[in-house]
Amino acid sequence: MSRLAFDAHDHHSCIADTLDAAEARCAKSGLQFTPVRRRALEILATEHRAMGAYDLLDHLRAEGLGSQPPVAYRALDFLVKHGFAHKIERLNAFVACSHPDTDHSPAFLICRHCDAVAEIRARDARGLLTDSASKAGFTVDRAVIEAEGTCPNCQDGTEVQAPA
Amino acid sequence: MSRLAFDAHDHHSCIADTLDAAEARCAKSGLQFTPVRRRALEILATEHRAMGAYDLLDHLRAEGLGSQPPVAYRALDFLVKHGFAHKIERLNAFVACSHPDTDHSPAFLICRHCDAVAEIRARDARGLLTDSASKAGFTVDRAVIEAEGTCPNCQDGTEVQAPA
């Protein structure tokens, strides 16, 4: 398994939780959790990193789940729209949501060395942003908060390089 | 003049200030403020909105300052690298910096209705982000902070639509 989020964790149950939560919420909200959508989320959760739409498409294509870009983009649109995945604007890439069960204002830590992406909660930072925006008369619908830097695993001299 | 930042202001001196500041800092730091770079910044400052690289290229091309994408991207790389302009990741677009004289951690307010983009200072929000990142052992080099929403001029019923 390559490029986990920063901390070691039980990745099997992490994937299962993500899918279960999505399944449950789709059932509850009358959303169609179709095979492509389900598999797209499963791939994102399994890879546990930011994937480009075409990366995802490669996986889907290999499994006969669609071969053209719109297939991937539609699945991603669905996942992002309903909060099962997020888009990392800085990377033009997508990650499975780490907190699928809750309403949340996500922020991301992007490691420049190993490409790992971790999702953190940004409630306070978003609050400040919303406050200073509202002083300017601006209403915030969505906040993109992404930090680029160095993750704990790459702090040491022996920095992990992204695979070729 | 279309799509200013939210507040009315003396746009002439705003452009002049931007160019003067850039010129001064280039002189001081031994950077080459070449015609393409200067004109690129002037265009960004004049338009006073987020422009795509190809938008900028159209302007440059019309003036005989280069006709191929790398010309625009190189100029933008230079401007962004030295803080004279910023990239809005959410839009894959670029704006002239509004605070060229100071070191700053910028955040952006992006209006969904009229496409105006305002730059605000994000020192506090960035601070919070850096704090919570460092608790995770993550070192922040750069923070992308962009809010999407509705600007004061578009709050009223008669919302300004982006030009066709």
Add this chain to the structure above:
DNA sequence: CTTGATATGTTATATTATCTCATCTATCAA
């Protein structure tokens, strides 16, 4: 003058994202 560093010109191509139109499927009302 020549060397090295930086900048520009140009062609081609890579990467990311959307449009369009046809078809299919699920749901629901009549």
Add this chain to the structure above:
DNA sequence: TTGATAGATGAGATAATATAACATATCAAG
């Protein structure tokens, strides 16, 4: 059961954004 509707998928084409690669030019330092 049928038909209507909305949502989802398939497939081809193309748009929009960004970079690679290589040649040439410019300029300051030695």
